[in-house]
Amino acid sequence: MTSTDDERFMRRALELAATGRDRPGAGPIGCVIVLDGQVVGDGHNEVGIRHDPSAHAEIVAIRRACESLGRDDLRGATLYSTLQPCGMCSMASIWTSIERIVYGACRTDVHRMYFEDRHLDVLDIIDDAFRNDMTATGGLLLQECAALYYKPGDDPPEQEQANV
Numbered sequence: 001m002t003s004t005d006d007e008r009f010m011r012r013a014l015e016l017a018a019t020g021r022d023r024p025g026a027g028p029i030g031c032v033i034v035l036d037g038q039v040v041g042d043g044h045n046e047v048g049i050r051h052d053p054s055a056h057a058e059i060v061a062i063r064r065a066c067e068s069l070g071r072d073d074l075r076g077a078t079l080y081s082t083l084q085p086c087g088m089c090s091m092a093s094i095w096t097s098i099e100r101i102v103y104g105a106c107r108t109d110v111h112r113m114y115f116e117d118r119h120l121d122v123l124d125i126i127d128d129a130f131r132n133d134m135t136a137t138g139g140l141l142l143q144e145c146a147a148l149y150y151k152p153g154d155d156p157p158e159q160e161q162a163n164v
């Protein structure tokens with residue numbers, strides 16, 4: 001997989017995030033899962049559409065990928081997300097045997113409302129405790145990805161806030 005491929009798939013994740021931003025009940029996070037150079041699942045945050053707090057973009061994409069492939073794991077796959085995956089989605093990636101996580105904006109690039117944990121970086125925990133064969137790399141198309149989110153010093157409208 002070349003860096004050009006990575007950018008191409010992240011641009012698709014950005015498109016999905018923009019769709020999620022503009023769709024009532026959805027959220028501005030996009031995810032694409034690629035296996036053997038093919039997109040096998042994708043999605044944006046659908047929490048408010050499904051009234052399902054687990055319907056993060058990554059979970060939506062993992063479910064679609066496993067369903068379309070008729071498999072319970074995504075061994076060898078790469079997960080692209082416009083924002084660093086949260087703890088739930090990171091763990092789901094572990095359980096799914098995803099090989100690479102590539103994300104755009106990092107937790108320090110965005111408002112703290114996007115993350116459930118205040119002091120720990122879940123990806124470090126995963127690295128230390130669960131898998132040493134899974135890589136997680138951030139900062140791809142950082143400016144475009146970060147532009148989707150409230151910044152650390154912003155004051156988001158109360159009804160949009162979570163985890164604060």
Ligand SMILES: [Zn+2]
Binds near residue numbers: 086088
């Ligand atoms: Zn998540």
